[in-house]
Amino acid sequence: xxxxxxxxxxxxxxxxxxxxxxxxxxxxxxxxxxxxxxxxxxxxxxxxxxxxxxxxxxxxxxxxxxxxxxxxxxxxxxxxxxxxxxxxxxxxxxxxxxxxxxxxxxxxxxxxxxxxxxxxxxxxxxxxxxxxxxxxxxxxxxxxxxxxxxxxxxxxxxxxxxxxxxxxxxxxxxxxxxxxxxxxxxxxxxxxxxxxxxxxxxxxxxxxxxxxxxxxxxxxxxxxxxxxxxxxxxxxxxxxxxxxxxxxxxxxxxxxxxxxxxxxxxxxxxxxxxxxxxxxxxx
Numbered sequence: 437x438x439x440x441x442x443x444x445x446x447x448x449x450x451x452x453x454x455x456x457x458x459x460x461x462x463x464x465x466x467x468x469x470x471x472x473x474x475x476x477x478x479x480x481x482x483x484x485x486x487x488x489x490x491x492x493x494x495x496x497x498x499x500x501x502x503x504x505x506x507x508x509x510x511x512x513x514x515x516x517x518x519x520x521x522x523x524x525x526x527x528x529x530x531x532x533x534x535x536x537x538x539x540x541x542x543x544x545x546x547x548x549x550x551x552x553x554x555x556x557x558x559x560x561x562x563x564x565x566x567x568x569x570x571x572x573x574x575x576x577x578x579x580x581x582x583x584x585x586x587x588x589x590x591x592x593x594x595x596x597x598x599x600x601x602x603x604x605x606x607x608x609x610x611x612x613x614x615x616x617x618x619x620x621x622x623x624x625x626x627x628x629x630x631x632x633x634x635x636x637x638x639x640x641x642x643x644x645x646x647x648x649x650x651x652x653x654x655x656x657x658x659x660x661x662x663x664x665x666x667x668x669x670x671x672x673x674x675x676x677x678x679x680x681x682x683x684x685x686x687x688x689x690x691x692x693x694x695x696x697x698x699x700x701x702x703x704x705x706x707x708x709x710x711x712x713x714x715x716x717x718x719x
Contacts, residue, residue: 458498458672460533461491462664462680465502465517469543470510478509479547481516483683488517491681492524498672499531501664502551508542508564511618515625518550525552533671535664536560541646542568545657546622549629554658555667556649562657565622566644567615574600630656 468478491500502521508514525532534540534551541564548554548562556562578585578600585600596607623642627634633656635641641655652658660667668676 456496457675457677459494459496459677459679460499460501460668460672461494461497462501462503462678463487463491464680465547466505468509469506470513479506479517480513481520484517485520487681487683488520488524492528492530497530499533500525501668501678502532502534503537503664504534504540504544504548505537506544506547507539508544511543511567511622514543514546518547521550536562536649536658542566546625549626555660555662556652556658558648558650558661560649561646562649562652563646564644565626565642567619567622569611569615572599573603575602633659
C-alpha cells in the first residue's frame, strides 16, 4: 500500500483510533537579522517570539526544525533569538534540528547553532564567524560642495565616527575594541554549541571566512549534508508531517490591507538590503 493510500484510509478512521504520525513544526528564519527599515523589521526576537512559542507549544511533536537562509545582521538579535530557542527547547524537552538553505553566515550561522544538529546542502554557504562594521566618509565631498559641518555635543565621544568629519585614530580603536568583544562572544557560543565536533586547528575558522556545506562538514561547523525532508524522513519515518509555523501579520495591517503586503516599497528596500548582504557570499 502506498503512503497516499495509507493517508487516505487513516482519514476514514475516527481520530481517537488513528495511528499517530510524527509531526515536526518548521520555523523559517529568512533574511537579514535586526531592523531593516523604520516600518519593516527583519528577523528580531520581537518579530519571531510568537512563532517560536507556537512552534514549541504544539502537543505531541517529535522535534522542532529551523530552516535558515540568512546572510547575518545584528549580533544582538542573533543572540536573543538563539537564546530564546534554546530556552524553549529546554523547557519543552525537544530536540532542535537546523537546516541551512542558501546561506547561514555571520548572524545566520549564530542562529544555526541554536540547533542540536545542523545540516546543509553541499553548496550552501556556511560560516563567516566574525564582526564587520561598514560605512562611508563624506569629508571631501562636503568640502567641495562648500558645506560646513556643525556638531555640538556634551561628551567628547558622542559624535564618534561621524561620516562628515575626518576619521580619528582613537575612534577607530574604540570601534575595534567593541568588535573584538562581540567576536569573542560569537566564538564562545560556537565553541559551546559545537563542542567535540569543531575542528579548531584550522587557523581560518574564526577569521570571518566562509565555506561550502561540504567543507563546513569537514570543519565540524555542520553535522551532515541533506535536505529537511530527507533527514526528517530518515529520522522519524516516511509519514512524518512538516508543519511550517508562519509569522502572523500585524492586526492593524490586516484590517487595512487584508489581501497582501501593505508596503511594497518597504519590501523592495528590504530585498535590496538583503541582496547586498547576499552578494558578499557570491549569491
